[in-house]
Amino acid sequence: MKSSLVMARLLRVLGGWRSYCSKRQQERVSDDFVETLKAVVGEPNVSIAAAVREQHGHDESMHRCSPPDAVVWPQNVEQVSQLAALCYDHSIPIIPFGTGTGMEGGVNAIQGGICFNLTRMDRVLELNADDFSVTVEPGVTHKALNSYLRDSGLWFPVDPGADASLCGMAATGASGTNAVRYGTMLENVINLEVVLANGKILYTSGQGRRFRKSSAGYNLTGLFVGSEGTLGLITTATLRLHGIPEATVAAVCPFPSIQAAVDSTVQILQSGVQVARIEFLDDVMMDACNKYSGLTNAVAPTLFLEFHGSNQGLREQLQRAEEITQQNGSSHFTWSKELEERKQLWAARHNAWYATLALRPGCKGYSTDVCVPISRLPEIIVETKEDLKASGLTGPLVGHVGDGNFHCILVFNTEDADEHRRVMEFGKRLGRKALAMNGTCTGEHGIGLGKRQLLKEEIGPEAMETMRQIKAVLDPKNLMNPGKVL
Missing domain, CATH: 3.30.465.10 (Uridine Diphospho-n-acetylenolpyruvylglucosamine Reductase; domain 3)
Structure with missing residues (x-):
């Protein structure tokens, strides 16, 4: 009483x-x-x-x-x-x-x-x-x-x-x-x-x-x-x-490793294929998207691609892209020109934010981003996944890998002071990893309140x-x- x-x-x-x-x-x-x-x-x-x-x-x-x-x-x-x-x-x-x-x-x-x-x-x-x-x-x-x-x-x-x-x-x-x-x-x-x-x-x-x-x-x-x-x-x-392009084709292909997915990205760009989008989702994100949207995609590092151009040009682009992904270990290259089928192929990427929040209902999501030279992308993604595991944090990865930019979507309990602290510290470490690899602490979200110190370290x-x-x-x-x- x-x-x-x-x-x-x-x-x-x-x-x-x-x-x-x-x-x-x-x-x-x-x-x-x-x-x-x-x-x-x-x-x-x-x-x-x-x-x-x-x-x-x-x-x-x-x-x-x-x-x-x-x-x-x-x-x-x-x-x-x-x-x-x-x-x-x-x-x-x-x-x-x-x-x-x-x-x-x-x-x-x-x-x-x-x-x-x-x-x-x-x-x-x-x-x-x-x-x-x-x-x-x-x-x-x-x-x-x-x-x-x-x-x-x-x-x-x-x-x-x-x-x-x-x-x-x-x-x-x-x-x-x-x-x-x-x-x-x-x-x-x-x-x-x-x-x-x-x-x-x-x-x-x-x-x-x-x-x-x-x-x-x-x-x-x-x-x-x-x-x-x-x-x-x-x-x-x-x-x-x-x-507006004459035709649009979307494709999805899983890979045996992060390295294989990023190698495919670099080789596709180097080959001159006019790809409009190249998006990467890690295995944790793919699993979350499958559960959230009732999909049956492979739980593996996955690329989502989109090609814009003429019908004839797209056939050549698709053929070259598929050859490159197969050379890097992807055994399943799925593509479609039809709008509804394209939407279905892209469903996992489009619902990534909500799929991540569904991993911990009632918690808040925070998406941080960095950008590095594409050649360093496999290294920083592997290190980030290891850091997430060591920190005990939930944070699937999704990235605009065509320009070396990726996001870690952290889901955490805002009322848990210790978890909040670990999220803040993780964000700073991720930013500094990117800087150490000659990258930037933010590819598109900006500096705002949270990355002012990292900006100082980045530009001098x-x-x-x-x-x-x-x-x-x-x-x-x-x-x-x-x-x-x-």
């Missing part, structure tokens, strides 16, 4: 503390300032409700929620500019928010401030089919864009998995399964409209320009791609489009200082997504 009373008192104290913290956080932004925000965007487009702030204080990462003081939904670039100028004048942090699908805590408001939710700016502004380009607002996702393009004969191939916003993808330098052929966001962004910290509007390649290439001055577009909201708010992106003090100087010029008050990257 006594212990129950103690527990009840403790819960009341904790509840009061949470209420106090929530109240204190709201007080960072005055009521008058909130009213000023409402005057710009309208009362329905501003919220200081605790539930709304909490929703905007985290992404899909394992980093704890850090809610902003208020959330605003601007409707156009003029409002974004006015809001940014207000925050600048009052020295209030600005945190951009798209779909919240990031993996490194990029939207967490660790110093409070105003969250700019840009999802209501969701128009496709201009399609130039003859020039293979399109200009979109930040609320447009890659799936929505491809739906809009479906009758044009064009598509946007960068696909990070989640239905992320295109401007958010530009901000994080996203890529995905098609990067081996079509490139990452860095190669597919032509121009950006950016609102700087002080509210001024910048066009990184000149207003309205959509050329295929340029050698005019510094590459400001490349500077903002991958900046993770620390230099400005991306309010439109002009993107490179590609023609001179490059870090140069980044800080650029940040200081564009954001002298350190208001743009503070605490991220640098």
